[in-house]
Amino acid sequence: MSHRNIFVVGLNAFNRERLESLRGARHYRFHGVIEPEAVYDTEVFPIEDMLDRAEAELRDFTGSIDAIVGYMDFPVSTMLPLLCNRFATRTTSLESLLKCEHKYWSRLTQREVIGNYIPRFTAFDPFDDDALSRIGEAGLYFPFFVKPIKSSGSRLGFRIDSPEDFSAAVTRLREDIGLISEPFNFVLDQAQLPDSVRAVDGGHCMAEEIIGGWQCTVEGYVFQGQVVPYGIVDSIRYPQVLSFFYYRYPSRLPGRIQDKMRELSATVMAHIGYDNAAFNIEYFWDEVQNRIWLLEINTRISQSHCDLFEKVDGVSHQQVTVDLALGQPPDMPSRQGAFAVAGKFFYRVFFVDATVSRVPSAQEIEALEQEFPGTLIALQVSVGMRLSSLPEQDSYSFALAYIWMGADNDDALEYNYARLAERLIFEFEDIVG
Structure with missing residues (x-):
């Protein structure tokens, strides 16, 4: 062969x-x-x-x-x-992909079939000095969230609680949005877009009603028109901030909530016309109001989740990407891995900026990986690096290392990470708090 x-x-x-x-x-x-x-x-x-x-x-x-x-x-x-x-x-x-990745077009499309599960939203031009007034005219009031029409990770996303917050966010957006808007506009120029979408190019931003709750991600794919959600991963944040603490698989959401998220995913991806590719959809479940919110759609597997699926199901869900690209139904196993639960932890510091003066040595990392079987540690910084030079960071912290771990249960997973983190030593100078 x-x-x-x-x-x-x-x-x-x-x-x-x-x-x-x-x-x-x-x-x-x-x-x-x-x-x-x-x-x-x-x-x-x-x-x-x-x-x-x-x-x-x-x-x-x-x-x-x-x-x-x-x-x-x-x-x-x-x-x-x-x-x-x-x-x-x-x-x-390309058009079905952009109905997911262009945040304004995505919301318009979602509203057509699952309008009760998305927040209020409007697009705005960050270079428009009257943008805040226009957001208010669209029915959005403090607090709300702003982000570029096309972003990556949590970059250039801000919670807005006051006019001062909005002014600070717009300053950052005006400085940095061109890094993505210019290449994204090149892609938009290759697509057939409705006029209402073409007028909102990559230099625009979204303002959205604040949503929250228990956050998770539905991983799925579409093969020859059939939508298949195959796993749900919980996203756990640090207390009181937007930064992620760790991802956990499998989800601990109630079964009925997971079922509803799968149903919503199938409805919206079929409506978009997405086909023969993987996706993941981020959701919130507001437990108090018993309400599900669709946060955003991503047109790929989550790379962060690959090791989680390998630890729990037996193979990375890159299996899905490869099988689909070859035109065959994904051969994705379930619960055939070495662990009952797995997590990807983000070892973070909450500085404005600093220079790294020490990182764990290769020997220290190897010793920790041997002490905690199945653990992988990937440093994101090196000595002499300025934290502000790190790509793909949120607006509130810096991730110094990614740590993937597996365990027999949730308590053991968090306990083992806490023990490991105590011995993962970084040092800094020129700290800006």
Whole structure:
């Protein structure tokens, strides 16, 4: 049997190892396209140039091009329909992807079928000096949340409790929104958009009613028109702040709430016309009001959840991405892993800025990983690094390390992390509190 060639945008060694352990991987050859540094360690995304370079790399390949995949948010997720179209490989259409990734178009589309499960919203231009008044005219009042029409992670997202908060947020948005708006606008120019959406380009922002509660993510896919949610991951935040503490799988939400989230996911993804690709949808469950809110739709698996599925179900859910790209139903197992529960923890500091003067040594990390079986520790900083140079951070903290752990139950998971975190020593200088 000949091998099938799968090209992965931004492929690094960490993810290559996971991919090569997937079911059927002995029949595959994984190839990187576009160096990982171009999509991981930067906030500058020359997307037109990246597409041209990727196309040139692929055209130079002498074998078959059987699939082109990715597992990251912008710019990778947004590039894939354009790149796949050039080589006639499988993925969803650009328009259906943008109905998820363009936050305003996504809300308009969601409102058509699940209007009772989304917050009030409006779009605004951060360069409009009367933007705050226009938001009020749209029926949104303090507090509310603002974020770019297209963002990545929690970057440039702000809770607004006062005019002063809005002014500070707009200052940051005016400074930094161009990093994503310019490349995103290039993608928008390739799509067929309704006039109401084309007028709200990547330089715009969203204002939304504050929603909250128990946050989780439904991971799913669509194969030949059938929507399949296959796992729900809880997202637990640090007390009193927006920053994530850890992700936990499987979810501990009540069964009826999980069932309703699966139903909503199937309804909205079918309505969007999304097909032959993976997705995940973030939700809140407000336990007090017994109300479910759809937060946002992402057009990919969550890379953060790969190890969680591997620990609990037996294989990374990159299995879903690869199988779909090859045109076959995903061969995703359930509860065949070594652990009953798994988590990805974010080791954070809540500084405004600082310079890193010490990080745990390789020997220290190896000792901790051996003491806590199944644990993986990935440092995000190095000595001499300025925290403000870290990409993909929220507006309130810096993640110094990611720690994946498995356990027999929830209590053991948190207890083991607390023990590990006490021995994960970082030091700083020039701290701005």
